[in-house]
Amino acid sequence: MPNPKSPNEIDVTVGRNVRRIRNLIGMSQETLGEKLGLTFQQVQKYEKGTNRISASKLVAVSHALNCSIAQLFADIDASTNTVPIPSVSVAALKLAGQFDKIASASQRDAVSKLVASMARHDATQSPLVEE
Template sequence: MTKTGPRSTDTDRHVGARIRERRIMMGMTLYEIAQMIGVTYQQAQKYERGLNRISAGRLFEVARTLKISPAWFFEGLGESDPAAAASPRQRMCLELIRNFILIQDEAQQRAISHLARSMAEQS
């Protein structure tokens, strides 16, 4: 007989997806956040995938690390399918934000911003 623990829920998957979204927006790797919250890379990965539940204390630590309110992780819960993966367009937007943040030269950031604005006005 095998012991089974609590199974992850749609809420766990939603919170995990929000952790991943914010981590990417902050330009952090999974390894970096794992170190900062004191868990292994594998454990952080399980949190993000919603495979393991995250305790209230750990969620608070994640929120502090990601400079966000713990309530942010629950926004949108129940509004759509929390288990649904981000669309390719959403992933592209998150990657664009992450890469933009990593650009050190402010003049280059301004140039990219102006280019994007100009292209959007032409559409």
């Protein structure tokens, strides 16, 4: 039997998505709290899944983050037949957000090739080798 004091996995996932989207757009917990009429501590509790976000507050969060409600529920499927979205760093999310703003397809391709090349290079480097 699940511990009644433990956060529900869905609440944790929604909170994780709120945090992911908030970080992607570069918004602080304080700013989100101000937009929602909450303290940053309450935003922290929402993001950890410690406190559940009500339906009306979910709508307010989606407006404050300029995202769809569906994005807040990403990686949740009642049938559990979906592939989960891999966890990525905040830096990677910010990079992805900036990458999508590059208008030129050839520039996006060049950036993709550069990052792939750098990642391959780092993977072949010995941790004892200094540059």
